[in-house]
Amino acid sequence: MQKKDYIIQLLKYIIMAIVVGIIVGTIDALFGRVLIAISEFRTIHYQYLLPFLPIAGLVITAMYYVFSKLSLKGMKLIFEVGQQKTDAIPLLLIPLVMIGTWLTHLFGGSAGREGVAVQIGATLSHALGRKLNFPENGRIMLVIGMAAGFGGLFQTPLSATFFAIEVIVIGKMDYEALLPALASAYIAAFTSHSLGLEKFSVAIKNTINLTGTKTIISVIILGILFGLTGRLFSFSLSKLKVFMGETIMNQYLRIGVMAIPLAALLFIIHGSRYSGLGTNIISAGFAGQTIYSYDWLLKLLFTIFTLAIGFQGGEVTPLFSIGTSLGVILGGLLGLPPMLCAALGYAAVFGSATNTLIAPIMIGLEVFGGADMVLFVIVCVIAYGVNGNISIYAQEKI
Incomplete structure (x- = not known):
């Protein structure tokens, strides 16, 4: 041309x-x-x-x-x-x-x-x-x-x-x-x-310097665990969709019957805490409110089950919720600022599950600012590498 x-x-x-x-x-x-x-x-x-x-x-x-x-x-x-x-x-x-x-x-x-x-x-x-x-x-x-x-x-x-x-x-x-x-x-x-739609953004005040060996190892661990979590979400969603489709082939029966235990569990466990987008958990994570050690896992399981039986919606905001809540817990365990780890998880779990690299780094920049860009790059690169080309979008191909 x-x-x-x-x-x-x-x-x-x-x-x-x-x-x-x-x-x-x-x-x-x-x-x-x-x-x-x-x-x-x-x-x-x-x-x-x-x-x-x-x-x-x-x-x-x-x-x-x-x-x-x-x-x-x-x-x-x-x-x-x-x-x-x-x-x-x-x-x-x-x-x-x-x-x-x-x-x-x-x-x-x-x-x-x-x-x-x-x-x-x-x-x-x-x-x-x-x-x-x-x-x-x-x-x-x-x-x-x-x-x-x-x-x-x-x-x-x-x-x-x-x-x-x-x-x-x-x-x-x-x-x-x-x-x-x-x-x-x-x-x-x-x-x-x-037209009135507001952007979500958070100013991260605490940061870390990549100078000590312990800190570097902790950041690497974060990247690995975030990558494994995104991989777990993608793999499980794909497998459960296939399993549900093959086990209950009638879509009316599948969604009508399987939604009964789903609704019951969502009702019983913390009163619909895990319903919807998961923005309530994201807000709690960045406001210093209660985050349970199992929040990330239950949100992951409920989202996978909801989508696998045929309900409509996406995966990304729940992934943000999963990454945020996991980051808060890991930050406490590794001795790193929980809010910073929540921000890193917000981006990296999304990147791993969608098998994207630059997009989650840009999420870090646009949502949390550029002060910790080096950390976002390192953690997202590690999470992307750990993922191994598995994506929630199963129709992608090389």
Whole structure:
């Protein structure tokens, strides 16, 4: 391709990125603000809502079967399009995944939200690309949409950009999409913030110097344990989804029956502490409030079970919760500042589970500031290495 043609094509993608960023940022604001309101309502009235979690599961499944069964593939469908295995993402996926996730959270399922935002962004950008005849590289349009979805919801455009270009294919950075993805992520973040969606950020006051042997060893241990935790989450989620699908093939039966013990346990154990996103645990970790030694493990197990039986939502915010609570506990055991370790866990467990490296480092920068960037780089690199190419997004491939 000649330089002139390349510049023209790049400008076209940037224009599309701006359009996608505005639209996806607007949808993210709606989705995020409703989800916050739902979560606050459930926290107050969980004893009346959790018993109906199995019924909510049946309603979610029925919605997909009636309106767009193909959309049940969710993120799998996005990766299939990115790998050119298929070229169809139904626009109905957008309202279905939004409503399905709202219902999951309203009735107390343990799930995240980023998968929803990424699916919304990718679906919309893919549809616009096809409508406006962007045949040159459909994957770039997907990356633009994924970055916008993540960036608009979390308002971390740098991490959103690298998340999108790292995660679409394992072991390969799609640098061709870097500039348009960055533009869409920033526009989406600005749009959603302008519409009232707030960014989560924490100022870390305590830090450590990597001068003593004991401190260096402790930081290495953190990276290893965070990496193993992300690997455990990804491996267990993948295996349990397969097991549930093969053991209870009827999806109505699977979600309706298995949600009964899920709801009961969520109700009994600390009164819905492990329902929803896990932002309550994140807030507790950074506010110096009570964090139980088993918080990270129970949040991990409840989230895996919720998603494996068919409820809608994402994994990233629960991963932030798991990393935060584990970091607080490990900080106390290793003699390191618990809040700093919580921040490192927040980023590194996410990076390990998603098999991304630069994205979690950028999360550290955008959420916690740049004062401890060296620590974030070291811990995230170790966690990434320990992961061994296992990802929550099983459809990625080299």
